[in-house]
Amino acid sequence: GDSVTQTEGLVTLTEGLPVMLNCTYQSTYSPFLFWYVQHLNEAPKLLLKSFTDNKRPEHQGFHATLHKSSSSFHLQKSSAQLSDSALYYCALSDTGNTGKLIFGLGTTLQVQP
Amino acid sequence: GPKVLQIPSHQIIDMGQMVTLNCDPVSNHLYFYWYKQILGQQMEFLVNFYNGKVMEKSKLFKDQFSVERPDGSYFTLKIQPTALEDSAVYFCASSLRQPETLYFGSGTRLTVL
Numbered sequence: 624g625d626s627v628t629q630t631e632g633l634v635t636l637t638e639g640l641p642v643m644l645n646c647t648y649q650s651t652y653s654p655f656l657f658w659y660v661q662h663l664n665e666a667p668k669l670l671l672k673s674f675t676d677n678k679r680p681e682h683q684g685f686h687a688t689l690h691k692s693s694s695s696f697h698l699q700k701s702s703a704q705l706s707d708s709a710l711y712y713c714a715l716s717d718t719g720n721t722g723k724l725i726f727g728l729g730t731t732l733q734v735q736p
Numbered sequence: 737g738p739k740v741l742q743i744p745s746h747q748i749i750d751m752g753q754m755v756t757l758n759c760d761p762v763s764n765h766l767y768f769y770w771y772k773q774i775l776g777q778q779m780e781f782l783v784n785f786y787n788g789k790v791m792e793k794s795k796l797f798k799d800q801f802s803v804e805r806p807d808g809s810y811f812t813l814k815i816q817p818t819a820l821e822d823s824a825v826y827f828c829a830s831s832l833r834q835p836e837t838l839y840f841g842s843g844t845r846l847t848v849l
Contacts, residue, residue: 657837659840664842665842666739666740666827666839666840666841666842666843667779667827667840668737668840669837669838669839672837712778712779722767722769722784722791722831722834722836722838723769723781723784723792724781724838725781726771726778726779726780727778728777728778729778
């Protein structure tokens, strides 16, 4: 069945350094891919969503490129900020288009001064 | 942005009791979801709901679980009776259409003693 694999556990970075959180997926078809971000005690919020026309989605300095050849949707940012510290989930939409999302385990990003 | 509210944020009950988790979805949304997250694990799909009916449920959605949204009020998840393994954070989500961005609540932490 469909599945998502992320960089696991905790990623610790110094402020100003580039961010890359890995996400690969397995799916029979061509699903939509999403990145959600969850700050402490808050709801998970959509950060990025893949487009059908191969445009690269960007938001708050983050971007991700869907590579169907490698089944990846890695999250990147050129310069980490302290406020980027949060839990990041990669998810794919169910290919049966029932709307459900299948999530990875999540990666905690901790940005230090 | 659109907000999904979940009530209560925490709930502690004794095994065997009934519990109802409440979700106030985004006002014009039509599709509703429940996800379960056990500590340290990924968010897992439980059920989705549209037009008064369950569309799809996972194997985690046991016979003791039920969902409803009477007369456009709260979207509820009822567990009767509860078991120790039901202890988790339950996230509600809603969307306007499918496939589409899901908007999540902050979750209800359920502890079954």
